[in-house]
Amino acid sequence: MVAPLKVGIAGLGTVGAEVVRLIESQGRALSARCGRGVRVVAVSARSKAKKRGVDLRGIEWAKNPLALANDPKIDCFVELMGGSGEPALSAIEAALRNGKSVVTANKALIARHGSRLAALAEKHGGALNYEAAVGAAIPVIKTLREGLAGTGINRVYGILNGTCNYILTRMEREGLSFAECLKDAQRLGYAEANPSFDVDGHDTAQKLAILASLAFGTKVNQSAVYVEGISSIAPEDLRAAEELGYRVKLLGVAVRTESGIEQRVHPTMVPKSSSIAQVMDVTNAVTIDGEGIPPITLVGPGAGGAATASAVLADIADVARGIRAAPFGRPIEKLKTTTKAPMKRHEGGYYIRLMARDLAGTAATIATRLAEQKISIESIVQRHPDGAVEPVNTRGKPSPVPVILITYATTEDAVRQALHAVQQDRVITGRPQVIRIEKN
């Protein structure tokens, strides 16, 4: 039997401790699967004293992550500290330069430095595995990297942030506002005290950049992702979506277009019948559209200590078995560079909600402005609250009335121009709400 794989773990938070526990408890099954043992020989973490509920006796403590990465005793460096910069970056670089394999759950780091780290891994012969960085236990990295090797991919999209999906699910089910649901999510520990990274779409963007690289053979480029968050979504949008046969999800979408790879994160209307529309609460999902085959959707827990540790362990097992896939599915020299596809050129259907000052004139004006931009309307709904025919506010003037439009495929530029003109016409109040539609 081959000598056991000697693992060093940097970072002993929830995930790190769970990985130690699993290697201990699943030791026999794991060695049967890998054809060799897997042993944690050294760790590093900020506090040696902290209670972690796992047995660390017999495991060496490294002075710091870098010392661990340079320790000749370890074959595989597992980085579970997080953060797109130091000390994770230098430690991973050192491990790779030493020819060690690296396993990490760090999406921020892979999104920012992935290509450079992949080049190091390739040069020195180690693996660079990061299944846990996107969708935790959902095997989406492996599927894109190895599983669809012979299938051209046209589009990959998904619900990649549990916090946003939880908030949208609550808003839809209970008719609550974004702010109320965010507060609940924070109370339950699903959202951070500073929720911007999640709800403004940046977490989704990092994960999408990684998926796009694997799907399209491009260098990871987070700055090429167009990003919009969910804070503008109102309960009335979710009600309208429901009536029109859609649900609203924060999607990350990467798609091959004539003007290059479009990468975008934004609230999206998806048909209620699609697999992705069924994904509720904190669950994540990724759909892959391969050339000539129906979509494949992977659904599961996108976060959590146990789910993340499960993916980390699968990555460690691949290292133990000697499986070495190119970190981004192709040799680094084959990866193409992407630029940010201009959203102005994005083509698709749109949901538009406007508050009309008075109905008769407004509908005609909107129709005219859309027609000027050659936008065809699939449906238009003008709704008086509570069925009143001409609602009147307390000052005797008509109250604004919502007008909801669904357009056929058009360009983002056309929509923006038409709505700008409608605003200039002063027939609506407030800003128009615009949500892109993604067909399956």
Add this chain to the structure above:
Amino acid sequence: MVAPLKVGIAGLGTVGAEVVRLIESQGRALSARCGRGVRVVAVSARSKAKKRGVDLRGIEWAKNPLALANDPKIDCFVELMGGSGEPALSAIEAALRNGKSVVTANKALIARHGSRLAALAEKHGGALNYEAAVGAAIPVIKTLREGLAGTGINRVYGILNGTCNYILTRMEREGLSFAECLKDAQRLGYAEANPSFDVDGHDTAQKLAILASLAFGTKVNQSAVYVEGISSIAPEDLRAAEELGYRVKLLGVAVRTESGIEQRVHPTMVPKSSSIAQVMDVTNAVTIDGEGIPPITLVGPGAGGAATASAVLADIADVARGIRAAPFGRPIEKLKTTTKAPMKRHEGGYYIRLMARDLAGTAATIATRLAEQKISIESIVQRHPDGAVEPVNTRGKPSPVPVILITYATTEDAVRQALHAVQQDRVITGRPQVIRIEKN
């Protein structure tokens, strides 16, 4: 660069021809992903003259599959003939004995001879890859074999037969009978002229046996699977399921129980909110319950030339890249033997539909008989057709009235005994309908 992988393909039906076409059209992308070229050097098929729409010039024709498997020119033998016996079996054995890697889409063969072939592959160092055998392009084999290496699995279940799911979907949506939908499925080419293999659950059983082996580290044993088909399902069962918050799916379920690994295929009530319940038409899906983590569900096309070819190509790419996972995830000597878990001991909730001769007496009798077996009733619905209070048939006697029961978890044995007693009591007409409930 390493020399190209030389592939021989036995069987040039829809899938085989598509594999040849993909290797041709995706050649450059494939070689970038594999770090080496992939080339079809020889084929074998019954008719050399048949039009296949692919360019076979420059490819050698072997005399027969066995000759192809013995051809020293090829590194990887791709078996796409099908059938659980000859000539596929001998050809695969010969290829493995020659130290070649084998890729096959043949579920029947893997379900029947999988362990023996895996032992040959292990002994001679070749790969034995069969991603296409279950769920076509859905990467379920790879996920179970490599992706969840460190996670203990408690249960794996899925919709593994598109024909059955198509029939059940149509029955549910349109209120049609099984026979009508089967006829349509045959007309559309979704069902064979002899549909028994699909609708009686045998196709699902073969696939389930393979998944169970990977999930639980056991030898594939198709004869350990309890099998029931969908032909007894009536539109009224689907209506009742709908009202009770369930859908009926033909599931293959493999689950770790105290009495061993239970493997069973039968119509199953699944909660409407579960991922698996959303899977409609010919789509397939597999859910994996890992220890301590929420379920992972993989959804996609379970059949079709392009989807199957996609999986075959992914397997070929793994061979080209030198990835060698143990065929069933563990060395053959570690695989345990399973026996058929007795269904009498199966525990779960049950849906029971009876036709009561007259209501007042029947409900009391049924309740008594269930109580005798210590079965608790979650709900009981007695329904008069069209809301009539006491329907009367043309001969002036009361018509039988459906009584629908949902039980809490109990054993199969208790249910069978209680229903036997109810039948003896002569308070119902016909045979009781029983559908097992699978909770998520």
